[in-house]
Amino acid sequence: MxxxxxxxxxxxxxxxxxxxxxxxxGPGAIALSVDGFHLPGQALRERGxxxxxxxxxxxxxxxxxRLLEALRRPDRGEVLAPAYSRDLHEPVxxxxxxxxxxxxxxxEGNYLGLQQTPWSEVRPLLDLLWYLDIPWAVTRERLIARRxxxxxxxxEAREWVTTVDRANDALVRSTTAGVDRVVTAEExx
Numbered sequence: 001m002x003x004x005x006x007x008x009x010x011x012x013x014x015x016x017x018x019x020x021x022x023x024x025x026g027p028g029a030i031a032l033s034v035d036g037f038h039l040p041g042q043a044l045r046e047r048g049x050x051x052x053x054x055x056x057x058x059x060x061x062x063x064x065x066r067l068l069e070a071l072r073r074p075d076r077g078e079v080l081a082p083a084y085s086r087d088l089h090e091p092v093x094x095x096x097x098x099x100x101x102x103x104x105x106x107x108e109g110n111y112l113g114l115q116q117t118p119w120s121e122v123r124p125l126l127d128l129l130w131y132l133d134i135p136w137a138v139t140r141e142r143l144i145a146r147r148x149x150x151x152x153x154x155x156e157a158r159e160w161v162t163t164v165d166r167a168n169d170a171l172v173r174s175t176t177a178g179v180d181r182v183v184t185a186e187e188x189x
Contacts, residue, residue, distance in 0.1 A: 001071050002104045003125065007112040007179065008132030009169040010054060011139035011146065013188070014108035017132060021106050030102050034109025036082030037064045038091050054168050056111050060091075061118040068125040071098065071105055086150055110168060113175035123178055131179040136169055138185065 004021075006014045018031035037060045044050040049058055063082075070079045083095035098105060111119045113129055123129060143165050147157035176182065 001076075001102075002127050003068065003071060004104065004106045005112040005122070005126040005129040006106060006108040006132060007110065007129060007172065007175065008134065009136070009139050009172045010110060010165045011142040012132040012134040013142075014110075014132055017183075017188075018106040018108040022104075025104055028102055029104040029106065030096070030098055031106045031108065032067075032081050032096055032098070033084060034059065034064060034107065034112070035084035036091050036095065037061070037109075038084055040090055052164055054110070054164060056114060056116065056119060056171070059111070061122070065118070065121055065125070068107070068122065072125065076100065089150070110172045111175070113178050114171070115175065115178070128180045129178060130181045130183055131176050132183050133176075134185050136166075139169065140166075 006018050008014050015031075015033055015035075018033070022029040022031040038053065039047075039058055039060055041050065041053075044053055044058055049055070052058060067079065067081055070076060077100055079098040080094040081096040081098060082091045082093050084090075085092050107126070112122055112126065113131065114120065114122075140161055143161045144154070144157045147160060148154050152160070
């Protein structure tokens with residue numbers, strides 16, 4: 001099993017890149033998103049952190065670690081993984097299936113290179129880690145459009161992006177020390 005991680009700030013195009021690579025590499029490859037490990041909305045509200053959804057502590061990192069460890073087992077068989085529904089704004093358990101015929105998993109998420117516990121336990125489980133380096137001006141516009149497309153008012157979308165997403169962007173941009181490759185916007189053109 002080969003596991004490639006693609007990290008980068010919110011709105012950088014990680015999901016698009018992971019899907020394109022999986023398609024290019026064929027039926028033995030699959031893309032998985034760390035967004036499937038968002039804590040459910042109810043758990044975020046109970047913890048008082050729903051207004052920061054997307055920050056490092058709003059994910060089920062132990063669940064992500066269990067998934068990566070399961071993928072590494074030589075006798076793994078089929079492994080189920082969660083996915084994130086942008087329609088529901090919730091994770092969906094067991095939505096993705098990684099069969100025994102899969103030899104390459106592309107995992108994408110903001111914090112794969114973050115050196116804070118428990119995120120720091122993720123990097124050793126990845127064979128390679130790429131960082132998608134897209135400027136804030138580009139990701140900001142993408143994020144506003146994404147939030148408006150999923151039902152938010154444009155003023156509310158801008159506020160969220162300016163506060164929550166911008167803070168996450170700054171944190172992610174500080175995590176490039178352990179990456180194997182930096183992919184720039186120019187390379188993607």
